[in-house]
Amino acid sequence: MDTPANTVTAAIVVIGDEILSGRTQDTNSGDIARALGAVGIDVTEIRVVSDEEPAIVEAVNALRAQNSYVFTCGGIGPTHDDKTADAIAAAFGVGIDFDERAIAMMRERFPNPADLNEGRMRMTRIPFGAELIANSVSKAPGFHIGNVFVMAGVPSIMRAMLAEVVPLLRSGVPTSSESLRADIKEGDLAMPLAALQKQHPSVSIGSYPFNDGDRYGSNLVLRSRDTHALADAMAAVEAMLKTLT
Amino acid sequence: MDTPANTVTAAIVVIGDEILSGRTQDTNSGDIARALGAVGIDVTEIRVVSDEEPAIVEAVNALRAQNSYVFTCGGIGPTHDDKTADAIAAAFGVGIDFDERAIAMMRERFPNPADLNEGRMRMTRIPFGAELIANSVSKAPGFHIGNVFVMAGVPSIMRAMLAEVVPLLRSGVPTSSESLRADIKEGDLAMPLAALQKQHPSVSIGSYPFNDGDRYGSNLVLRSRDTHALADAMAAVEAMLKTLT
Known part of the structure; x- marks a missing residue:
């Protein structure tokens, strides 16, 4: 098939040991691929990688150099096994810290300061230079930096973030x-x-x-x-x- | 988690534009991951790539260098969009030609020479040096070469080939x-x-x-x-x- 020079392409990185072990069936990549296809963006590759930072860094850096966009899902929750935000900061060689915009979003959901505990505060750590992606389901935001869009792994939250993201993208001619x-x-x-x-x-x-x-x-x-x-x-x-x- | 030096690892390459576009949901990678997990082999990465030879070659060569085994599924049928056998030959730098063992298997299913037409004969093209993987469902074999196992994309046929393959593998300590x-x-x-x-x-x-x-x-x-x-x-x-x- 013709791939004109102005083709817009994307890769998807699915992050999570539960997908790799076969215990959980990934459905996010199909949802993302269909949403992108509808605006003329071709998905060239999907990679499922482990929760480990080196694996995430390697996949994101390889794919962002080869595609117009990269979309990740998974690994941005509050628990110790959520390592995506740190991995993205490492991939771009930038710092990461608590983000006032993200904290403000979390305060909407957790107005009682005692509920905005150390675990939930982890979800407000955002790489320097990133823009936030709103989360209409549970507030904790995703973010985008360069051509990489970082979304949650819970399907309902991923879809809410994807709806925020798609209008930001350069679209192509739909196939x-x-x-x-x-x-x-x-x-x-x-x-x-x-x-x-x-x-x-x-x-x-x-x-x-x-x-x-x-x-x-x-x-x-x-x-x-x-x-x-x-x-x-x-x-x-x-x-x-x-x-x- | 500990990853002792004798850990046995695998990567899976899923080949097909229909998965990338989100029209077809891949279930083969989960089936493979669960079968390998049961014999103590950890899946480190899953890549879904297009039907194009360069994409298959790049993924297979990157992953076979990093893992004990690589399993591919898809792209070994009779039609023009099935390019996996040629891609594997290219990845290993070996030739490919009609294979007498594969032709014998196909003759079991198509005893009438007129039925063993040019399209079906494509499925008997096997890279030099590869061993065949029996296909108890529809005869056209998969093959393995080096540490790469090449299986069909149709789930029932993939599972039949996987059952042939698992006993050949070095197993690890199950998790x-x-x-x-x-x-x-x-x-x-x-x-x-x-x-x-x-x-x-x-x-x-x-x-x-x-x-x-x-x-x-x-x-x-x-x-x-x-x-x-x-x-x-x-x-x-x-x-x-x-x-x-």
Whole structure:
């Protein structure tokens, strides 16, 4: 598929041992990818890393150099195993300290000073130079620095932060897609499909096998930023499938 | 948590634009992580990359240098968008060609030569020096070369290949885990929990917030390869929680 020079790209870093161990299923990366896709931003890579600072620093620094944006989720809570804010400060080589803007947000939720304890105060530590991301669910903010957006791991809070963030982004031309389900095995359509891919270079033609019990078939997904080219390719695929059935 | 020198580690590379776009939810990485965890192999990183050869090569080469094993899933089907076998050959700097062992496996499923067409024959292209991984579901094999295991993306086929692969691996000491649900907000247990983490360095204590409607609480997960240390830490956490309620 064409990737013009002005393509806007993003990578996602999911932080958490619970995802790596397979105990918790990550759903945040899919939510982020769909929200970005809707404004024409292509996700090029997703990395799931451990709660350890070196792993976070390495992933964020590699990916922020290669993409328009990086989105992280996880590791900004009050407990000792939340190390993302320190890791981001280390990745950018800046200091980190309690942030008055973040403290003010937390005071809205915890007006009694006794409730704004040492653990919750950890959530107001923000790398120098970062802007905050509001959290309409539970107040403790995310932040962004450079091209990196740091969000919570709890899905409802991540989604609230994502809604704040998306309007700040440079958007691209959204990719349109069309899909169809063919009751034809991939092995029987692979060669004609490859020929169509060559004839329609501005359209990405993907094939994903399925099986329902004994039946095998192919889900075909066509994607392009050019809607006319997409329609032409879709018509060609439909005509090809008719020759096979 | 202790990571002794003889720790066995793995990374997972999930290959496919459909995961990156958020249209398809990856479940293979969780299945692989749980199967490896059961034999004491720690997953250190999961990367989701596009169907493009350079992206696959970069991820596989970075991760195979850092881990005991790398597992890939996706991109070994018959269609033009399946590029994993070529990418693995490129990553290892070896050639790739039709493999007699793989052709024999495919002939079991497609005894009629007309059915073993050009598309299906693509699935018998195996990098030089690789060993095959049997596929009890649909015959087209995976393969392993060096410390990299290449499996299908269709979950039922991936699981069948994984069952073939796990007995081949050097296993580690499994990590035991205990979890408990505390109806206490993370902010209220963060500091005592951090103190317990310091006192129990051979146990990894993780805290994961939850909210059910208006109720917030914390899922605590304790993990260790030392079952006695785990029991001690669990008792200490339970005693600490009693002081808070």
